[in-house]
Amino acid sequence: MSADAMESRLQASTVARRALAGLNPVLESLLAGVLGLLVGALLMKIWGYDPWKAYHALFVGAYGDSYGLASSLARGTPLILTALTFSICVRAGMFNIGAEGQVYLGAMAAVTVGYFSLPPGLHLIVGLLFAIIAGAIWSLGPAILKITRGVHEVISTIMFNWISHFLCYYLVANVLVDPIRGEKTISVPRSARFPILMRGTDLSYSLFAAVAFALVIYFILWHTVTGYEVRAAGLSPTAARYGGISSKRTMLLGFILGGMGAGLAGACIVMGLPPTYAEFSGLPQISNLGFDGMAVAMVGRTHPIGILVAAVFFGGLTAGGRTMQITAGVPLEMVRVVEGVIVTAMAIPELVRLFRFVWRRSSSLFAFRRAR
């Protein structure tokens, strides 16, 4: 290749990159969302459902009135927290898939407050602390494996999820079981529940716990030295080490903060979601919150403030999806397909960025080796 051709190609790629970088992330997400909606509409059209009616039901059910909005926020609340779990670790340079298992244990720990009584308020706080500690402890396993033995966190967190899954099956059926109703755990007593924020809806004060946690994480990551170190180690471990940052410390911090968020998410369900305030055998209320949180993190660009917006959007998809079945006659299976398409489309920009980042980092490492 001639030098001229090389130069023009470089120029072209710079222009392309500038154009992409100039594209507002919000606009990018909106474009992706519209694309997702269009593909979803096409799928519904093919299977004989009315897309216009379906989307109308979706949006009215999600944001059409205060009831819809409250339902959306209620569903979004635990997702804010599990999305933060994933995001903190991404910022620290890791793929932590472990929120799922940490949510389970957080919920189990919160349920144990049913065995003793305390004044209202204090009882709630003790339950939240239990859940946060349980989530953090469960995150220590993969963290220690990663720091001491270099075990990749994707592998270890997936394995820890399964251990948690079966452990919690056992806990629900045999340890925390309600003596009168064998299908569920004991219920969290009234004194330890989040009060309902809007009567006749699922929305409780747990929303504020989630938002507060997001703001705390934002403050730590962007306004403290420790947070700066976490982000620096995430962007370039070698440069950070050169700068005197212990990447072991930042990784441990990322895992623990994430585990706290996931544990809190479990507590928000069993202490804040009517009507039973307990978990059932098979964990049907808390399953998949960790994985859905990863998608929320993608749409929210792994930023705490972006996540707050994305969680409202995700909660809306669930709340609106319920009314899609009723007013548009779209069966649950199709609702979930459409939701999946929209979510995938909206997660693509961030996914591309993440993979490009990982690829660039590894290829620069290769280049470094070759040069040696």
Added chain:
Amino acid sequence: MRKWGVWILVAAMLLAVPAFAGPALKGKVAVVLDVGGRGDLSFNDMGFKGTDQAAKDFGLQMTEVQSATAADYLPNIRNLARTKQYDLIICVGFLLGDALAQAAQEFPDQKFAIIDSVVDAPNVMSIVFRENEMSALVGALGGMLAAYHGYPYVGVVLGIEIPVLYHFEAGYRFGIAWGLEKYKAHEGLEALPNVGLLYVYTGTFDDIAKGKAATEAQLAQGAVAVYNVAGPLGIGDLEAITEWHNARGTKHGPPYYFGVDANQDYLGKGVHALASGMKRVDVGCYDAVKAVVEGTFQGGVVSLGLAEGGVSISGLQDLIDFIEFGIAGGALKRSEVYETVANWATNRAAIPYWIWEAVDELEKGILNGTIQVPTANTRDEMLAIRAQYPLTR
């Protein structure tokens, strides 16, 4: 022009009002299913089938709402009730009980029905089944078969230890004991045949592998039949029984499979499924819609047993009815229908006719009240029945 239209409309409405003076129907019913959802060929599909049939018969529109997670139960019921468009909202399954108890309070003017759970509210019809009655028939059959074939045990694999399942266990125990007495009297024996009961609560309604493992253990100890009391786990139970036969090269005969809820006799082309303890969730749903249409709906507990056609032991007509159900659910091909009926008939014909007559006799006794089948709703009551009918060897 527009004014004219308005006046005509008002006039039409005034004329139409007296016509709707009866039980004014909105023309819509809804079913809410739990996370089990459709496609189980059993409990949930039957709830759908019964409501669908009623909607067709009475010219109503039906809405089906499935729940993705347990967190959807209450919102789904609320969303339906909020529209104020439904004559009746049916909740299929005891897991929806807590959510309905809350929603029934919030919407006192909305009529609800629930299957398998009792919600104490004036606007809720709680439909429960006397599963002890048909389980007694299945148990009697099992007890007599064990004695006849010289097997030491009869088996049952249950799901999560909840009151509904105590009904099954209590009736099954009573039935086995009754069957053994009958066998002794018929054969003129001096003592009762030495037959015991193997029972296990697996703690799950969806882990099919656990049903298979539990069945394998019971077969190894010599169970003549295994009664499935855990919905989908029956697929695993039947698989274990089929493999047991395949390993020994036997085509028919013991050990048998006893199905539950729906008629499951057609499963596995009817080779090993001898009988089913049927619990007609579809009948319960149908009757609830009918009560609303006829204006006889009222809150409270509706108990369905043998007398009401709510439960029964499967017969030939049931097999034919449910073969259509199985084909619709994709569990059977139309080309396999005759083979299935033939397999089923071969199995049944190989059993002495007096045994079938004895089962009929028990059924008649329960129907005319001369035989009382015990039941249990709490753990203590269940322990008392276990003590009364220990069925150990």
